[in-house]
Amino acid sequence: MLTGTDILMSAYNECFDREKAVRVSAELLRDTGVAFFPLDIEQLFGSFRRQVSLKPYSSCKESSFDPLTLSKDGFCTRFQDLLTDFGTGPVNRNKWMIYYNDESLDARYRFTIMHEMGHVLLGHHQLLNMDTLKGAEDDPEYRAADTQADQFCINALAPAPAVYRLLKEHGFSCSAKTGGTWKLTNTQAPFLRNLGKEPDAGQLVMTSFGLSQAAARRRLSELRDELEIWKGLDPELYKQIEGIAHRAGWYCWVCHTRRRTTSPYCPGCGNGWDYEYKDYGRLSRPVMGLRENGQFAFCSVCGNTEYTEDAAYCPVCGAPVINECENAYHTDGDFVRSGMLVIRGTHRCRPTDIYCGTCGVLTAFGAQHGPRKNMWLPGNKSERCRTQGTSYPSVLPSADSRNLKCPSCSQTYAPNDRYCRVCGKPTLLYNEGILPDYSETETFKALRRAEADIMKPHSIQLMIGSDGTITILNQQAR
Numbered sequence: 001m002l003t004g005t006d007i008l009m010s011a012y013n014e015c016f017d018r019e020k021a022v023r024v025s026a027e028l029l030r031d032t033g034v035a036f037f038p039l040d041i042e043q044l045f046g047s048f049r050r051q052v053s054l055k056p057y058s059s060c061k062e063s064s065f066d067p068l069t070l071s072k073d074g075f076c077t078r079f080q081d082l083l084t085d086f087g088t089g090p091v092n093r094n095k096w097m098i099y100y101n102d103e104s105l106d107a108r109y110r111f112t113i114m115h116e117m118g119h120v121l122l123g124h125h126q127l128l129n130m131d132t133l134k135g136a137e138d139d140p141e142y143r144a145a146d147t148q149a150d151q152f153c154i155n156a157l158a159p160a161p162a163v164y165r166l167l168k169e170h171g172f173s174c175s176a177k178t179g180g181t182w183k184l185t186n187t188q189a190p191f192l193r194n195l196g197k198e199p200d201a202g203q204l205v206m207t208s209f210g211l212s213q214a215a216a217r218r219r220l221s222e223l224r225d226e227l228e229i230w231k232g233l234d235p236e237l238y239k240q241i242e243g244i245a246h247r248a249g250w251y252c253w254v255c256h257t258r259r260r261t262t263s264p265y266c267p268g269c270g271n272g273w274d275y276e277y278k279d280y281g282r283l284s285r286p287v288m289g290l291r292e293n294g295q296f297a298f299c300s301v302c303g304n305t306e307y308t309e310d311a312a313y314c315p316v317c318g319a320p321v322i323n324e325c326e327n328a329y330h331t332d333g334d335f336v337r338s339g340m341l342v343i344r345g346t347h348r349c350r351p352t353d354i355y356c357g358t359c360g361v362l363t364a365f366g367a368q369h370g371p372r373k374n375m376w377l378p379g380n381k382s383e384r385c386r387t388q389g390t391s392y393p394s395v396l397p398s399a400d401s402r403n404l405k406c407p408s409c410s411q412t413y414a415p416n417d418r419y420c421r422v423c424g425k426p427t428l429l430y431n432e433g434i435l436p437d438y439s440e441t442e443t444f445k446a447l448r449r450a451e452a453d454i455m456k457p458h459s460i461q462l463m464i465g466s467d468g469t470i471t472i473l474n475q476q477a478r
Protein backbone atom coordinates (compact mmCIF):
# COMPACT_ATOMS: atom_id res chain seq x y z
CA MET A 1 0.00 0.00 0.00
CA LEU A 2 1.22 3.47 -0.81
CA THR A 3 1.66 5.73 2.15
CA GLY A 4 1.36 9.50 2.02
CA THR A 5 5.13 9.81 1.96
CA ASP A 6 5.39 7.40 -0.97
CA ILE A 7 2.97 9.46 -3.05
CA LEU A 8 4.92 12.59 -2.17
CA MET A 9 8.20 10.88 -3.06
CA SER A 10 6.94 9.83 -6.48
CA ALA A 11 5.89 13.42 -7.16
CA TYR A 12 9.46 14.46 -6.37
CA ASN A 13 10.83 11.75 -8.58
CA GLU A 14 8.84 13.04 -11.51
CA CYS A 15 10.21 16.57 -11.11
CA PHE A 16 13.69 15.50 -10.15
CA ASP A 17 14.31 12.38 -12.20
CA ARG A 18 17.66 11.28 -13.53
CA GLU A 19 16.50 11.09 -17.14
CA LYS A 20 15.88 14.84 -17.18
CA ALA A 21 19.28 15.55 -15.62
CA VAL A 22 20.98 13.50 -18.34
CA ARG A 23 18.94 14.98 -21.19
CA VAL A 24 19.48 18.58 -20.07
CA SER A 25 23.24 18.01 -19.74
CA ALA A 26 23.39 16.55 -23.26
CA GLU A 27 21.38 19.42 -24.72
CA LEU A 28 23.60 21.95 -22.98
CA LEU A 29 26.75 20.45 -24.50
CA ARG A 30 25.10 20.40 -27.92
CA ASP A 31 23.62 23.91 -27.77
CA THR A 32 26.79 25.59 -26.52
CA GLY A 33 28.87 23.80 -29.17
CA VAL A 34 31.33 22.17 -26.76
CA ALA A 35 34.26 20.97 -28.87
CA PHE A 36 36.51 19.25 -26.35
CA PHE A 37 37.01 17.95 -22.83
CA PRO A 38 37.82 18.98 -20.16
CA LEU A 39 34.86 21.32 -20.46
CA ASP A 40 35.90 24.96 -20.91
CA ILE A 41 33.73 26.55 -18.19
CA GLU A 42 34.61 30.09 -19.20
CA GLN A 43 33.60 29.55 -22.81
CA LEU A 44 30.42 27.77 -21.78
CA PHE A 45 29.31 30.66 -19.60
CA GLY A 46 30.09 33.05 -22.43
CA SER A 47 26.89 31.73 -24.02
CA PHE A 48 24.90 32.81 -20.95
CA ARG A 49 26.77 35.98 -20.15
CA ARG A 50 23.66 38.19 -20.19
CA GLN A 51 21.86 36.05 -17.61
CA VAL A 52 24.31 34.08 -15.50
CA SER A 53 27.27 35.61 -13.68
CA LEU A 54 29.99 33.75 -11.83
CA LYS A 55 31.12 35.30 -8.59
CA PRO A 56 34.16 33.90 -6.79
CA TYR A 57 34.10 34.12 -2.99
CA SER A 58 37.36 36.06 -3.08
CA SER A 59 35.56 38.97 -4.78
CA CYS A 60 33.20 39.28 -1.77
CA LYS A 61 36.01 40.03 0.67
CA GLU A 62 35.40 43.79 0.63
CA SER A 63 31.68 43.53 1.28
CA SER A 64 30.02 42.88 4.62
CA PHE A 65 28.48 39.69 3.21
CA ASP A 66 30.44 36.50 3.87
CA PRO A 67 29.34 33.77 1.40
CA LEU A 68 30.96 31.11 3.59
CA THR A 69 28.14 31.55 6.07
CA LEU A 70 25.76 30.23 3.38
CA SER A 71 27.81 27.40 1.92
CA LYS A 72 31.33 25.99 2.04
CA ASP A 73 31.42 25.39 -1.74
CA GLY A 74 28.90 27.61 -3.50
CA PHE A 75 25.28 28.53 -4.13
CA CYS A 76 23.09 30.19 -6.71
CA THR A 77 20.79 33.20 -6.40
CA ARG A 78 17.97 34.11 -8.78
CA PHE A 79 16.95 37.69 -9.58
CA GLN A 80 13.48 37.72 -11.10
CA ASP A 81 12.06 39.73 -13.96
CA LEU A 82 14.99 41.94 -14.76
CA LEU A 83 15.24 43.78 -18.02
CA THR A 84 17.89 42.04 -20.08
CA ASP A 85 19.05 43.13 -23.50
CA PHE A 86 19.91 40.30 -25.88
CA GLY A 87 20.77 42.72 -28.64
CA THR A 88 17.21 43.03 -29.93
CA GLY A 89 15.97 45.37 -27.17
CA PRO A 90 15.26 44.73 -23.49
CA VAL A 91 13.07 41.79 -22.42
CA ASN A 92 11.90 40.61 -19.02
CA ARG A 93 14.07 37.72 -17.92
CA ASN A 94 15.49 36.12 -14.80
CA LYS A 95 19.13 36.44 -13.97
CA TRP A 96 21.24 34.19 -11.82
CA MET A 97 24.41 34.71 -9.83
CA ILE A 98 26.55 31.67 -9.07
CA TYR A 99 28.83 32.11 -6.08
CA TYR A 100 31.68 29.65 -5.75
CA ASN A 101 34.58 29.12 -3.40
CA ASP A 102 37.61 29.77 -5.58
CA GLU A 103 39.98 28.75 -2.84
CA SER A 104 39.14 25.09 -3.48
CA LEU A 105 41.04 23.04 -6.03
CA ASP A 106 40.12 23.64 -9.70
CA ALA A 107 38.38 20.29 -10.07
CA ARG A 108 36.26 20.97 -7.01
CA TYR A 109 34.99 24.42 -7.95
CA ARG A 110 34.37 23.30 -11.54
CA PHE A 111 32.05 20.74 -10.03
CA THR A 112 30.42 23.38 -7.80
CA ILE A 113 29.81 25.77 -10.70
CA MET A 114 28.26 23.07 -12.90
CA HIS A 115 26.17 21.80 -9.98
CA GLU A 116 24.74 25.30 -9.50
CA MET A 117 24.21 25.61 -13.26
CA GLY A 118 22.21 22.40 -12.92
CA HIS A 119 19.85 24.14 -10.50
CA VAL A 120 19.38 26.92 -13.06
CA LEU A 121 18.80 24.73 -16.13
CA LEU A 122 16.63 22.21 -14.29
CA GLY A 123 14.37 25.05 -13.16
CA HIS A 124 14.86 24.38 -9.46
CA HIS A 125 14.42 27.99 -8.39
CA GLN A 126 10.97 27.91 -9.95
CA LEU A 127 10.06 24.39 -8.78
CA LEU A 128 11.13 25.03 -5.21
CA ASN A 129 10.01 28.65 -5.32
CA MET A 130 13.27 29.80 -3.76
CA ASP A 131 15.49 32.68 -4.85
CA THR A 132 18.60 31.35 -3.18
CA LEU A 133 19.39 27.65 -3.27
CA LYS A 134 21.53 26.71 -0.36
CA GLY A 135 21.66 23.67 1.88
CA ALA A 136 18.25 22.79 3.33
CA GLU A 137 19.09 19.22 4.12
CA ASP A 138 15.96 18.50 6.15
CA ASP A 139 13.73 19.31 3.19
CA PRO A 140 13.25 16.17 1.02
CA GLU A 141 12.31 18.24 -2.02
CA TYR A 142 15.50 20.23 -1.71
CA ARG A 143 17.53 17.04 -1.32
CA ALA A 144 15.95 15.58 -4.48
CA ALA A 145 16.80 18.76 -6.38
CA ASP A 146 20.36 18.64 -5.12
CA THR A 147 20.78 15.01 -6.20
CA GLN A 148 19.45 15.89 -9.65
CA ALA A 149 21.82 18.86 -9.91
CA ASP A 150 24.69 16.47 -9.12
CA GLN A 151 23.53 14.04 -11.81
CA PHE A 152 23.35 16.91 -14.29
CA CYS A 153 26.78 18.17 -13.24
CA ILE A 154 28.61 14.87 -13.62
CA ASN A 155 27.03 14.26 -17.04
CA ALA A 156 27.86 17.75 -18.25
CA LEU A 157 31.49 17.51 -17.10
CA ALA A 158 31.97 13.85 -18.05
CA PRO A 159 29.05 12.54 -20.13
CA ALA A 160 28.63 8.78 -19.89
CA PRO A 161 29.05 8.05 -23.65
CA ALA A 162 32.32 10.02 -23.84
CA VAL A 163 33.68 8.29 -20.73
CA TYR A 164 32.62 4.91 -22.06
CA ARG A 165 34.38 5.51 -25.37
CA LEU A 166 37.59 6.52 -23.60
CA LEU A 167 37.54 3.40 -21.42
CA LYS A 168 36.70 1.10 -24.33
CA GLU A 169 39.59 2.48 -26.40
CA HIS A 170 41.86 1.62 -23.50
CA GLY A 171 40.51 -1.91 -23.14
CA PHE A 172 38.43 -1.43 -19.99
CA SER A 173 35.15 -3.16 -19.37
CA CYS A 174 32.76 -3.63 -16.51
CA SER A 175 30.64 -6.72 -15.95
CA ALA A 176 29.81 -9.32 -13.34
CA LYS A 177 33.10 -10.98 -14.33
CA THR A 178 35.12 -7.93 -13.29
CA GLY A 179 33.19 -7.69 -10.05
CA GLY A 180 31.10 -4.73 -11.25
CA THR A 181 34.14 -2.42 -11.48
CA TRP A 182 36.00 -1.08 -14.52
CA LYS A 183 39.00 -3.29 -15.19
CA LEU A 184 41.46 -3.69 -18.05
CA THR A 185 40.23 -6.77 -19.90
CA ASN A 186 41.25 -6.28 -23.55
CA THR A 187 45.03 -6.24 -23.85
CA GLN A 188 44.68 -5.85 -27.65
CA ALA A 189 42.87 -2.50 -27.37
CA PRO A 190 44.11 0.05 -29.95
CA PHE A 191 45.30 2.60 -27.38
CA LEU A 192 47.41 0.05 -25.55
CA ARG A 193 49.73 -0.39 -28.51
CA ASN A 194 53.23 1.09 -27.96
CA LEU A 195 52.08 2.51 -24.65
CA GLY A 196 54.70 1.20 -22.27
CA LYS A 197 52.62 1.01 -19.12
CA GLU A 198 49.03 0.09 -18.37
CA PRO A 199 46.57 2.93 -17.87
CA ASP A 200 44.55 3.44 -14.69
CA ALA A 201 40.81 3.96 -15.27
CA GLY A 202 40.41 6.54 -12.47
CA GLN A 203 43.42 8.55 -13.62
CA LEU A 204 42.23 8.54 -17.24
CA VAL A 205 38.82 9.88 -16.26
CA MET A 206 40.25 12.51 -13.88
CA THR A 207 42.68 13.88 -16.45
CA SER A 208 40.37 13.68 -19.46
CA PHE A 209 37.44 15.45 -17.89
CA GLY A 210 39.03 17.63 -15.20
CA LEU A 211 37.35 15.83 -12.31
CA SER A 212 38.48 15.41 -8.72
CA GLN A 213 39.42 11.93 -7.59
CA ALA A 214 36.13 11.56 -5.72
CA ALA A 215 34.08 12.71 -8.71
CA ALA A 216 35.99 10.38 -11.05
CA ARG A 217 35.30 7.45 -8.74
CA ARG A 218 31.64 8.35 -8.69
CA ARG A 219 31.60 8.73 -12.48
CA LEU A 220 32.95 5.19 -12.85
CA SER A 221 30.55 3.64 -10.34
CA GLU A 222 27.46 5.25 -11.92
CA LEU A 223 28.60 4.85 -15.52
CA ARG A 224 26.71 1.68 -16.45
CA ASP A 225 23.34 2.90 -15.14
CA GLU A 226 23.69 6.30 -16.74
CA LEU A 227 24.74 4.85 -20.08
CA GLU A 228 21.37 3.10 -20.19
CA ILE A 229 19.61 6.47 -19.79
CA TRP A 230 21.78 8.02 -22.49
CA LYS A 231 20.81 5.20 -24.86
CA GLY A 232 17.20 6.35 -24.52
CA LEU A 233 18.06 9.81 -25.91
CA ASP A 234 18.09 10.85 -29.55
CA PRO A 235 20.80 8.64 -31.19
CA GLU A 236 22.18 11.67 -33.09
CA LEU A 237 22.70 13.50 -29.82
CA TYR A 238 24.32 10.43 -28.25
CA LYS A 239 26.74 10.16 -31.16
CA GLN A 240 27.59 13.85 -31.09
CA ILE A 241 28.45 13.83 -27.39
CA GLU A 242 30.31 10.53 -27.62
CA GLY A 243 32.53 11.97 -30.34
CA ILE A 244 33.64 15.17 -28.56
CA ALA A 245 37.44 15.39 -28.72
CA HIS A 246 39.90 15.25 -25.84
CA ARG A 247 42.61 17.71 -25.08
CA ALA A 248 44.30 15.15 -22.86
CA GLY A 249 46.23 12.34 -24.48
CA TRP A 250 49.31 10.17 -24.28
CA TYR A 251 52.50 12.16 -24.67
CA CYS A 252 56.09 11.04 -25.12
CA TRP A 253 57.76 11.46 -21.76
CA VAL A 254 61.02 12.50 -23.42
CA CYS A 255 59.81 15.25 -25.78
CA HIS A 256 56.06 15.59 -24.96
CA THR A 257 54.93 15.01 -28.52
CA ARG A 258 51.48 13.46 -28.75
CA ARG A 259 51.69 9.73 -29.28
CA ARG A 260 50.45 8.19 -32.51
CA THR A 261 48.94 4.78 -31.92
CA THR A 262 50.07 3.55 -35.31
CA SER A 263 53.76 4.46 -34.90
CA PRO A 264 56.25 2.50 -32.82
CA TYR A 265 58.56 5.54 -32.77
CA CYS A 266 57.85 9.02 -31.47
CA PRO A 267 57.60 11.53 -34.37
CA GLY A 268 59.13 14.23 -32.14
CA CYS A 269 62.28 12.55 -30.80
CA GLY A 270 62.57 9.14 -32.42
CA ASN A 271 62.30 7.30 -29.11
CA GLY A 272 59.20 5.45 -28.15
CA TRP A 273 59.01 3.35 -25.07
CA ASP A 274 57.04 5.27 -22.49
CA TYR A 275 54.13 7.66 -22.63
CA GLU A 276 52.30 9.62 -19.93
CA TYR A 277 48.66 10.66 -19.90
CA LYS A 278 48.47 14.47 -19.73
CA ASP A 279 46.37 17.50 -20.53
CA TYR A 280 48.72 20.10 -21.98
CA GLY A 281 45.88 22.51 -22.61
CA ARG A 282 45.50 22.18 -26.33
CA LEU A 283 44.20 19.84 -28.96
CA SER A 284 46.40 17.82 -31.25
CA ARG A 285 47.10 19.47 -34.55
CA PRO A 286 44.74 18.93 -37.46
CA VAL A 287 45.85 16.39 -40.01
CA MET A 288 46.77 18.10 -43.25
CA GLY A 289 45.30 16.86 -46.51
CA LEU A 290 47.39 15.36 -49.32
CA ARG A 291 47.39 15.95 -53.05
CA GLU A 292 46.97 13.00 -55.39
CA ASN A 293 50.71 12.70 -55.91
CA GLY A 294 51.42 12.63 -52.18
CA GLN A 295 52.45 16.28 -51.73
CA PHE A 296 50.86 18.15 -48.82
CA ALA A 297 47.80 20.23 -49.73
CA PHE A 298 49.81 23.30 -48.73
CA CYS A 299 53.16 24.06 -47.11
CA SER A 300 53.18 23.31 -43.37
CA VAL A 301 55.39 26.29 -42.59
CA CYS A 302 54.37 29.22 -44.81
CA GLY A 303 51.01 27.95 -46.07
CA ASN A 304 52.00 28.35 -49.72
CA THR A 305 49.76 26.43 -52.12
CA GLU A 306 51.68 27.17 -55.31
CA TYR A 307 54.19 24.52 -56.19
CA THR A 308 54.70 22.29 -59.18
CA GLU A 309 54.01 18.54 -59.19
CA ASP A 310 57.70 17.70 -59.15
CA ALA A 311 58.47 19.89 -56.11
CA ALA A 312 59.96 18.23 -53.04
CA TYR A 313 60.48 21.58 -51.27
CA CYS A 314 58.36 24.71 -50.97
CA PRO A 315 59.68 27.48 -53.27
CA VAL A 316 58.59 30.15 -50.75
CA CYS A 317 60.12 28.91 -47.47
CA GLY A 318 62.12 25.81 -48.35
CA ALA A 319 60.24 23.38 -46.07
CA PRO A 320 59.63 19.92 -47.53
CA VAL A 321 56.24 19.44 -49.18
CA ILE A 322 56.72 15.67 -48.95
CA ASN A 323 58.10 14.64 -45.58
CA GLU A 324 59.73 11.24 -45.58
CA CYS A 325 62.74 9.71 -43.88
CA GLU A 326 65.94 8.79 -45.66
CA ASN A 327 64.95 5.12 -45.62
CA ALA A 328 62.22 5.95 -48.12
CA TYR A 329 64.98 6.16 -50.71
CA HIS A 330 66.55 2.81 -49.88
CA THR A 331 63.57 0.63 -49.08
CA ASP A 332 62.01 -1.33 -51.90
CA GLY A 333 58.49 -2.51 -52.23
CA ASP A 334 56.49 -0.40 -49.84
CA PHE A 335 56.26 2.66 -52.01
CA VAL A 336 56.32 3.58 -55.66
CA ARG A 337 58.41 6.42 -56.95
CA SER A 338 58.14 7.96 -60.38
CA GLY A 339 60.62 10.75 -60.87
CA MET A 340 59.99 13.02 -57.88
CA LEU A 341 56.40 11.83 -57.52
CA VAL A 342 55.86 9.69 -54.46
CA ILE A 343 52.73 7.66 -55.04
CA ARG A 344 52.54 5.97 -51.67
CA GLY A 345 54.95 4.98 -48.98
CA THR A 346 55.01 3.85 -45.39
CA HIS A 347 57.90 6.19 -44.60
CA ARG A 348 55.94 9.25 -45.61
CA CYS A 349 55.41 11.27 -42.43
CA ARG A 350 53.21 14.14 -41.38
CA PRO A 351 54.37 17.65 -42.32
CA THR A 352 56.19 18.54 -39.10
CA ASP A 353 57.40 15.11 -37.97
CA ILE A 354 61.06 15.27 -37.02
CA TYR A 355 61.50 11.50 -36.90
CA CYS A 356 59.95 8.74 -38.95
CA GLY A 357 57.23 6.92 -36.99
CA THR A 358 58.02 3.69 -38.83
CA CYS A 359 61.76 3.44 -38.34
CA GLY A 360 62.73 6.27 -35.98
CA VAL A 361 65.28 8.05 -38.19
CA LEU A 362 65.35 11.77 -39.15
CA THR A 363 62.80 12.95 -41.74
CA ALA A 364 63.38 15.54 -44.48
CA PHE A 365 61.70 18.12 -42.25
CA GLY A 366 63.84 17.08 -39.30
CA ALA A 367 66.98 17.35 -41.38
CA GLN A 368 65.91 20.84 -42.47
CA HIS A 369 64.91 22.27 -39.10
CA GLY A 370 67.03 20.21 -36.76
CA PRO A 371 65.92 17.75 -34.10
CA ARG A 372 64.50 20.21 -31.56
CA LYS A 373 62.74 19.10 -28.45
CA ASN A 374 59.49 20.18 -26.80
CA MET A 375 58.37 22.00 -29.93
CA TRP A 376 54.70 21.29 -29.21
CA LEU A 377 54.67 22.37 -25.58
CA PRO A 378 52.40 25.29 -24.62
CA GLY A 379 54.16 28.62 -24.72
CA ASN A 380 56.38 27.31 -27.46
CA LYS A 381 54.80 29.29 -30.27
CA SER A 382 55.69 27.04 -33.12
CA GLU A 383 54.74 28.40 -36.51
CA ARG A 384 55.55 25.18 -38.23
CA CYS A 385 52.11 23.84 -38.90
CA ARG A 386 49.54 25.89 -40.71
CA THR A 387 45.85 25.10 -40.79
CA GLN A 388 45.18 26.97 -44.04
CA GLY A 389 46.80 27.58 -47.38
CA THR A 390 47.50 30.84 -49.17
CA SER A 391 49.18 32.00 -52.33
CA TYR A 392 52.10 34.40 -52.37
CA PRO A 393 52.08 37.11 -55.04
CA SER A 394 55.01 37.46 -57.40
CA VAL A 395 57.57 40.10 -56.51
CA LEU A 396 59.47 40.05 -59.78
CA PRO A 397 57.92 39.99 -63.25
CA SER A 398 57.31 36.30 -64.01
CA ALA A 399 58.15 36.82 -67.66
CA ASP A 400 61.76 37.42 -66.67
CA SER A 401 63.58 35.44 -69.33
CA ARG A 402 66.83 35.02 -67.47
CA ASN A 403 67.76 31.38 -67.19
CA LEU A 404 68.05 30.95 -63.41
CA LYS A 405 69.83 27.86 -62.19
CA CYS A 406 70.16 26.44 -58.68
CA PRO A 407 73.78 26.80 -57.55
CA SER A 408 73.53 23.48 -55.67
CA CYS A 409 71.70 21.14 -58.04
CA SER A 410 71.68 23.20 -61.27
CA GLN A 411 67.92 22.80 -61.62
CA THR A 412 66.31 25.80 -63.29
CA TYR A 413 63.84 27.75 -61.21
CA ALA A 414 61.28 30.55 -61.55
CA PRO A 415 62.37 34.14 -60.75
CA ASN A 416 60.05 34.30 -57.71
CA ASP A 417 61.32 31.12 -56.06
CA ARG A 418 63.10 31.80 -52.79
CA TYR A 419 64.14 28.17 -52.44
CA CYS A 420 64.96 25.47 -54.96
CA ARG A 421 61.96 23.12 -55.30
CA VAL A 422 64.24 20.11 -55.89
CA CYS A 423 67.00 20.44 -53.27
CA GLY A 424 65.50 23.00 -50.87
CA LYS A 425 68.54 25.34 -50.91
CA PRO A 426 68.06 29.15 -51.01
CA THR A 427 68.09 30.70 -54.47
CA LEU A 428 70.41 33.48 -55.65
CA LEU A 429 67.73 36.18 -55.73
CA TYR A 430 66.65 35.31 -52.19
CA ASN A 431 70.22 35.25 -50.94
CA GLU A 432 70.81 38.68 -52.47
CA GLY A 433 67.81 40.06 -50.58
CA ILE A 434 65.82 40.86 -53.72
CA LEU A 435 62.97 38.58 -52.58
CA PRO A 436 61.67 39.27 -49.05
CA ASP A 437 61.39 36.50 -46.48
CA TYR A 438 57.89 34.96 -46.43
CA SER A 439 57.39 35.82 -42.74
CA GLU A 440 57.71 39.53 -43.51
CA THR A 441 55.09 39.61 -46.24
CA GLU A 442 51.56 40.95 -45.84
CA THR A 443 50.27 37.63 -47.24
CA PHE A 444 51.71 35.69 -44.29
CA LYS A 445 50.38 38.18 -41.74
CA ALA A 446 46.91 37.90 -43.31
CA LEU A 447 47.14 34.10 -43.16
CA ARG A 448 47.97 34.21 -39.46
CA ARG A 449 45.05 36.53 -38.77
CA ALA A 450 42.66 34.27 -40.69
CA GLU A 451 43.89 31.24 -38.75
CA ALA A 452 43.50 32.99 -35.41
CA ASP A 453 39.89 33.75 -36.39
CA ILE A 454 39.18 30.11 -37.13
CA MET A 455 40.66 29.00 -33.81
CA LYS A 456 38.54 31.46 -31.85
CA PRO A 457 35.61 29.66 -30.24
CA HIS A 458 32.41 30.83 -31.86
CA SER A 459 29.99 32.48 -29.53
CA ILE A 460 26.49 31.13 -29.33
CA GLN A 461 24.02 33.23 -27.37
CA LEU A 462 21.45 31.31 -25.39
CA MET A 463 18.45 32.52 -23.41
CA ILE A 464 17.26 30.70 -20.29
CA GLY A 465 13.55 30.68 -19.52
CA SER A 466 12.29 30.89 -15.94
CA ASP A 467 11.81 27.08 -15.92
CA GLY A 468 15.39 26.59 -17.14
CA THR A 469 14.66 25.78 -20.79
CA ILE A 470 17.21 27.05 -23.29
CA THR A 471 16.46 28.97 -26.48
CA ILE A 472 19.18 29.53 -29.06
CA LEU A 473 19.28 33.20 -29.99
CA ASN A 474 22.04 33.41 -32.54
CA GLN A 475 24.92 31.41 -33.77
CA GLN A 476 27.73 33.50 -35.10
CA ALA A 477 29.11 31.87 -38.20
CA ARG A 478 32.68 30.74 -37.89
Ligand SMILES: [Zn+2]
Binds near residue numbers: 116119145
Ligand atom coordinates in the same frame (compact mmCIF):
# COMPACT_ATOMS: atom_id res chain seq x y z
ZN1 LIG B 1 22.73 22.29 -4.82
Ligand SMILES: [Zn+2]
Binds near residue numbers: 253254255256270
Ligand atom coordinates in the same frame (compact mmCIF):
# COMPACT_ATOMS: atom_id res chain seq x y z
ZN1 LIG C 1 59.39 11.88 -28.11
Ligand SMILES: [Zn+2]
Binds near residue numbers: 304315
Ligand atom coordinates in the same frame (compact mmCIF):
# COMPACT_ATOMS: atom_id res chain seq x y z
ZN1 LIG D 1 56.56 27.01 -47.48
Ligand SMILES: [Zn+2]
Binds near residue numbers: 328357358361
Ligand atom coordinates in the same frame (compact mmCIF):
# COMPACT_ATOMS: atom_id res chain seq x y z
ZN1 LIG E 1 61.32 5.60 -42.08
Ligand SMILES: [Zn+2]
Binds near residue numbers: 410424
Ligand atom coordinates in the same frame (compact mmCIF):
# COMPACT_ATOMS: atom_id res chain seq x y z
ZN1 LIG F 1 68.51 22.87 -56.10
